[in-house]
Amino acid sequence: MDEVRSATLERMTTPATDWLRLDQQICFSLNAASRAFGGVYRVVLKDLGLTYSQYLVLLVLWEHGELPVKKLGEHLRLDSGTLSPLLKRLEAAGLVRRERSARDERSVEVRLTEEGVALRERAVEVPRRISAATGLDLAEVQDLRARLDRLTAALDAYGTDPAPGPS
Amino acid sequence: MDEVRSATLERMTTPATDWLRLDQQICFSLNAASRAFGGVYRVVLKDLGLTYSQYLVLLVLWEHGELPVKKLGEHLRLDSGTLSPLLKRLEAAGLVRRERSARDERSVEVRLTEEGVALRERAVEVPRRISAATGLDLAEVQDLRARLDRLTAALDAYGTDPAPGPS
DNA sequence: CTCAATCCAGTTGTGCGCAACTTAATTACA
DNA sequence: TGTAATTAAGTTGCGCACAACTGGATTGAG
Numbered sequence: 001m002d003e004v005r006s007a008t009l010e011r012m013t014t015p016a017t018d019w020l021r022l023d024q025q026i027c028f029s030l031n032a033a034s035r036a037f038g039g040v041y042r043v044v045l046k047d048l049g050l051t052y053s054q055y056l057v058l059l060v061l062w063e064h065g066e067l068p069v070k071k072l073g074e075h076l077r078l079d080s081g082t083l084s085p086l087l088k089r090l091e092a093a094g095l096v097r098r099e100r101s102a103r104d105e106r107s108v109e110v111r112l113t114e115e116g117v118a119l120r121e122r123a124v125e126v127p128r129r130i131s132a133a134t135g136l137d138l139a140e141v142q143d144l145r146a147r148l149d150r151l152t153a154a155l156d157a158y159g160t161d162p163a164p165g166p167s
Numbered sequence: 168m169d170e171v172r173s174a175t176l177e178r179m180t181t182p183a184t185d186w187l188r189l190d191q192q193i194c195f196s197l198n199a200a201s202r203a204f205g206g207v208y209r210v211v212l213k214d215l216g217l218t219y220s221q222y223l224v225l226l227v228l229w230e231h232g233e234l235p236v237k238k239l240g241e242h243l244r245l246d247s248g249t250l251s252p253l254l255k256r257l258e259a260a261g262l263v264r265r266e267r268s269a270r271d272e273r274s275v276e277v278r279l280t281e282e283g284v285a286l287r288e289r290a291v292e293v294p295r296r297i298s299a300a301t302g303l304d305l306a307e308v309q310d311l312r313a314r315l316d317r318l319t320a321a322l323d324a325y326g327t328d329p330a331p332g333p334s
Numbered sequence: 335c336t337c338a339a340t341c342c343a344g345t346t347g348t349g350c351g352c353a354a355c356t357t358a359a360t361t362a363c364a
Numbered sequence: 365t366g367t368a369a370t371t372a373a374g375t376t377g378c379g380c381a382c383a384a385c386t387g388g389a390t391t392g393a394g
Contacts (some may be wrong), residue, residue, distance in 0.1 A: 030315060221379095
C-alpha cells in the first residue's frame with residue numbers, strides 16, 4: 001500500500017480512519033467465531049464435565065498416548081503456564097496422571113488413567129454434534145481450516161521474520 | 168492411522184474415532200488463529216498501552232461516540248461481566264468516562280475523554296500493521312470475514328434454533 | 335396505583351492464555 | 365571436569381470471558 005499525498009486521490013482511496021471500523025476487522029470475526037464455538041462446546045461438553053481446553057488435551061492424549069508436558073504444549077500451542085494448572089485440574093478429576101520422567105528429571109509425563117481412556121467412548125459423539133452446529137460440510141471445513149492455518153503461520157512469523165523472503 | 172480395507176465403505180464413512188483427531192477440528196484452527204492474532208496485536212498495541220479488547224472498545228466508541236454499556240456489549244458480543252472491569256481500567260487510564268444516564272438510572276453512558284479521542288490519531292496506523300502481518304489481500308479478508316460471520320451466526324443459533332428451516 | 339416481571343450494571347468465582355519469573359536438571363564447552 | 369548456558373515445569377500476576385448472582389431502576393399487567 002502506498003502513501004497517498006494528493007488530496008484528490010485521498011478521496012478515492014479508503015480514508016485511513018475507515019480501517020478503524022469494527023466491521024472491517026478480520027480479527028474480530030475470528031474472535032467472535034471462536035467464542036461462539038466456545039458456547040457450543042460448553043453445552044456439548046457439559047455432560048463430560050470438561051472445558052474446551054481440557055477436551056483438547058484429552059484429544060491429543062487419546063491420539064498420541066503418554067506425552068511430556070512440553071510435547072503436549074507443542075501440539076496445542078500452549079506453554080506450561082497454561083498447561084500446568086489445567087493438567088492439575090484434569091488430574092484432580094481423575095482423568096490423567098503426571099509423573100516425573102525417570103530418563104529426564106525435568107520432564108513430566110502425562111498419561112491417561114483408566115477413567116480418562118474410558119471417557120473417549122463418550123466423547124466420540126462430540127465432533128458430530130459440533131459439526132451439526134456449524135452447518136458446514138466437509139469441504140468447507142477443510143478449506144476454512146487450510147486458510148486459517150496459513151493465516152496463523154503468517155501471524156506467527158510476525159516479529160520473527162518481518163520480511164519473509166530471500167535476504 | 169489405519170489401513171483402509173474395504174475402500175468403498177470406509178472412504179464414505181470415516182471411523183468415528185478419526186473425528187477425534189486434533190487436526191480435524193475446525194475450532195482448533197480458529198482458536199489458534201485467534202490467539203496468533205492476539206500475539207501480533209499485543210506487540211502492535213503495546214505503544215498505545217492497550218490490550219486487544221480495550222482497543223475494540225475504543226474502535227466502537229470512535230465510530231459511534233457515546234454509548235451505554237449495553238449497546239457497547241451488543242457491538243462487541245460482550246456482557247457487563249466482561250465490560251465493567253474492562254471499562255473501569257480504561258477509565259483509570261484516563262481514556263474514558265462513565266456516568267449514569269439521567270434519563271434511565273439503570274444505564275451507564277460511556278464516552279471518550281479528550282485523551283481517548285486523541286489516541287485515535289495514533290491508532291490509525293494499527294490496521295495497516297496488522298494487515299501487513301496477515302499477508303492477506305482485501306478480497307481474501309472479506310471472503311474470510313463473510314465465512315466466519317456466517318459460521319458465528321450458525322453457532323449462535325445452536326440451542327436457540329436446532330432446526331433452522333421453513334416450518 | 336401496585337407490585338411482579340424485566341432490565342441494567344456491577345460483583346463473584348472459575349478457568350483460560352500469556353508474560354515474567356523461579357527452581358531444578360541437563361547439556362555444552364572451555 | 366567444572367561452570368555457564370539451556371531446558372522443563374511450575375508459580376505469580378494480570379486481563380479476558382462467561383455463568384450465576386445482587387441491587388437498584390423501570391415497565392407493565394391488573
